[in-house]
Amino acid sequence: MKKITIKDIARKLDITPSTVSRALADNSRISPKTRAKVMETAKKMGYEPNVIAASLRKGTSDTVGMIVPGINRSFFSNVISGVEEMLNNAGFNLIISQSNENLKKEKLAVQTLMQNRVGAVIMSLxxxxxxxxxxxxxxKRGIPVVQFDRVASDIPGPKIVNDNFTGAYVSVKHLLENGFKRIVHFSGSLGINVYKERMEGYKAALEEAGMEFNERFVFENSIIRETGKRNVEIALNKLGADAVFSSGDFSALGALEKLKEMGVSVPEEFGVSGFANEPFAELMHPTLTSVEQNPREMGNRIALAIIKKLKGDEEDENIVIPVDLIIRESSMRIKS
Amino acid sequence: MKKITIKDIARKLDITPSTVSRALADNSRISPKTRAKVMETAKKMGYEPNVIAASLRKGTSDTVGMIVPGINRSFFSNVISGVEEMLNNAGFNLIISQSNENLKKEKLAVQTLMQNRVGAVIMSLxxxxxxxxxxxxxxKRGIPVVQFDRVASDIPGPKIVNDNFTGAYVSVKHLLENGFKRIVHFSGSLGINVYKERMEGYKAALEEAGMEFNERFVFENSIIRETGKRNVEIALNKLGADAVFSSGDFSALGALEKLKEMGVSVPEEFGVSGFANEPFAELMHPTLTSVEQNPREMGNRIALAIIKKLKGDEEDENIVIPVDLIIRESSMRIKS
DNA sequence: AGCAAAAATACAAACGTTTGCACTAATTGC
DNA sequence: GCAATTAGTGCAAACGTTTGTATTTTTGCT
Known part of the structure; x- marks a missing residue:
């Protein structure tokens, strides 16, 4: 099965490859007549464009690269689906790489994408x-870079993020309304925008309620299951806490497990609230209050931003996706 | 920042591009001396190979494409991680596409990968x-295709699958040992090998125990949460069942939810066992007995098979990855 | 030293497009 | 009716490699 090229169809129609190329690209210099003829025979001969050759010549491609910390987190896998959906409809392809939260791997992914001459890159640090x-x-190479979720302000380009501040703010406010008084916060690395913003929201809600913000109530780098377990015990025994607002569902999960183990009842004696609304949040016992980040919508918006950039738009959009607090058993002390 | 090519480094060393190319490729025709010189100046000049150009010339690439039904399932995302890990170490890149269980999308993904001249393809139908x-x-195009999990025997090439039969067999045997007597089976489409095999395992365990296999006890296309809910009710009320072996965790989850709603206690009155060991299995209440498929190991083996193929190996491996039954509360009526 | 064989390198074409420029034919304006 | 524009197409180079073949240089041997 010999692969058929632009030359083959040129020969058959007795025109030149350049005309065929332009016809297929819908170039206005070509007459509707020949364009139609080219289209037809291209289909008839089963022509499939060699995107590699086109990439080489053009120095870019219709393929978009995406780098995420890990595809096994519900948030990221849903963002990916959202991006893919919209991008495919617009005729672009998406290729995905994981950084596994690892700088070396991230650099490798960047290198790979550049080598493959992707037209643009979507990434979360x-x-x-x-x-x-x-x-x-x-x-610098001129590749549009769109950042989402974990973004760095020193890198130019569009940024699509969640309204982390508000998500945290309403979460903590909700805990306060349910009578929790000593609320600790499990955070990620405060060097990362999302965790910083969520902490600000936590702080704002406390201060609005006339409560003082205590730095010792913030546990940095506490977003995995193990740290959740460990720190909830400290919070309870050393700080006399009665609730936790966690920047991630996994540490909230750890906290719930440890509390159960310790015989502390949730939400009666201790309130728990997470972030990301992982699928397991509604399956646990008690079910976990969390913040839905609407990742699919975020994915769609990312795709739109990328497409705009690929079309040469200079403007750098900064989009904030709203979040929704999903109230479940782990925080609901007052039934309404 | 001008991109530097093989020609630039040839000019600088006063040799030809072909020599540089061969030197970089570790070709034996090049003397160690010049090879070293080339390597050195390449690094010094910040040379980055243009893989697109290489692909065009060679008609293939070091990029491997992978098509999965969906990345948001724990099994698939872990297989991907396993593949990526090994492939990256061997100097290959992985690009991922989702079919979303949709034939049209699957065809599109295949087309995209072929257009991008991937060196090989990994896929699950x-x-x-x-x-x-x-x-x-x-x-036909000569692209090595490695299938995993959901495979079709009419497509040549290596196949890596789980020991679905045994997984099902031990699950059902375990249910029988715990005194369950009327066990129904939630299956996927029986046109797919994995579900077929699991049903065979279910059947074998029953027959070994001297129980008759009843076709009405098999619910085809019952692998999502909703069908699990619906069918467990039918199984209980119409068939007088006292347990279910489900080919997937999601329908097992649905069943557990419905049973709780109906006030049926698990495992005292009804036993439930799933497949895939999704993360939520151990978080539920009661925790869900399931079959661990060792997806990471599967990913590693897939990668090895692909690498062998890319090196021109003719042999088509058929690998079966063992599975482990993870016994949890939902099926454990007899505490040992 | 001289020659054949082997080793190392050079040459040039090829991969399949895209695109600036040149060219011809058709159309427009006056 | 003629110059000037425009529409439509062809020509040829370029993108950066790889690779078969030719050529040169080195090596080993007598």
Whole structure:
């Protein structure tokens, strides 16, 4: 099965490859007549464009690269689906890489994408990411870079993020309304925008309620299951806490498990609220209050931003996706 | 920042591009001396190979494409991680596409990968997949295709699957040992190998115990949460069942939810066992007995098979990955 | 030293497009 | 009716590699 090229169809129609190329690209210089003829025979001969050759010549491609910390988190996998959906409809392809929260792997992913001459890159920074020189390199090369969720302000380009501040703010406010008085906060690395913003929201809600913000109530780098377990015990025994607002569902999960183990009843004696609304949140016992980030919508908006950039738009959009607090058993002391 | 090419480094060393190319490729025709010199100046000048150009010339690439039904299932996302890990170490790149269980999307993904001249393809069939002409096209083109999990025997090439039969067999045997006597089976489409095999395992365990296999006890296309809810009610009320072995965790989850709603206690009155060991299985209440498929190991083996193929190995491996029954509360009536 | 064989390198074409420029034919304006 | 524009197409180079073949240089041997 010989692969058929633009030349083959040119020969058959007795025109030149350049005309065929332009016809297929819908170039206005070609008459509707020949364009139609080219289209037809291209289909008839089963022509499939060689995007590699086109990439080489053009120096870019219709493929968009996406780097995420890990595809096994519900948030990221849903963002990906949202992006893919919209991008495919617009005729672009998406290729995905994981950084596994690892700087070295992130750099490798960037390199791979650049080598493959992707037309644009979508990325959410890994925890370890710093310096960002590898990312700036892409920008310098003229590759549009769209950041989402974990973003760095020193890298130019569109940024799509959640309303983390408000998500945290309403979560803590909700805990306060349910009578919790000593609320600790499980945070990620405060060097990362999302965790910083959520902490600000936590702080704002406390201060609005006339309560003082205590730094010792913030546990940095406490977003995995193990740290959740460990720190909830400290919060309870050493700080006399009666609730936790966690920046992630996994540490909230750990907290719930530890509390159960310790015989502390939730939400009667201790309130728990998470972030990300992982699928397991509604399956646990008690079910976990969390913040839905609407990742699919975020994905759609990211795709739109990328498409605009690929069409040469200069403007850098900054989009904030609203979030929704999903109230469940783990925080609901007052039934309404 | 001008991009530097093989020619630039040739000019600088006063040799030809071909020599540089061979030197970088570790070709034996090049003397160690010049090879070293080339390597050195390449690094010094910040040379980055243009893989697109190489792909065009060679007609293939070091990029491997992977098509999965959906990345948001724990099984698939872990297989992907396993593949990526090993592939990256061997110097290959992985690009991922989702079929969303949709034939049209699957065909599109195949087309995209072929257009991008991937060196090989890893795939697990979508539910809708049929005919397989699009996949055979890749095989005809000489692209190595490695199948995993959901495989079709009419497509040549290595196949890596779980020991579905044994997984089902031990699950049902375990239910029988716990005194369950009327066990129904939630299956997927029986046109797909994995579900077929699991049903065979179910059947074998029953027959070994001297119980008759009743077709009415098998619910086909019952692998999502909703069907699990619906069918467990039918099983209980119409068939007098006292347990279910489900081919997937999601329908087992649905069953557990419905049973709780109906006030049926698990495992005292009804036993439940699933498949895939989704993360939520151990978080539920009661925790869900399930079958761990060792997806990461599967991913590693897939990667090894692909690498062998890319190196020109003719042999088609058929690998079966063992599974482990994880016994939890939902099926454990006899505490040992 | 001289020659054949082997080793190292050079040459040039090829991969399949895209695109600036040149060219011809058709159309427009006056 | 003629110059000037425009529409439509062709020509040829370029993108950066790889690779078969030719050529040069080195090596080993007598």
């Amino acid at each position: 890994s925890v370890q990411s710093s310096g960002h020189s590898h990312i700036k390199k892409m920008v | 979508s539910v809708q997949s049929s005919g397989h002409s699009h996949i055979k096209k890749m095989v």
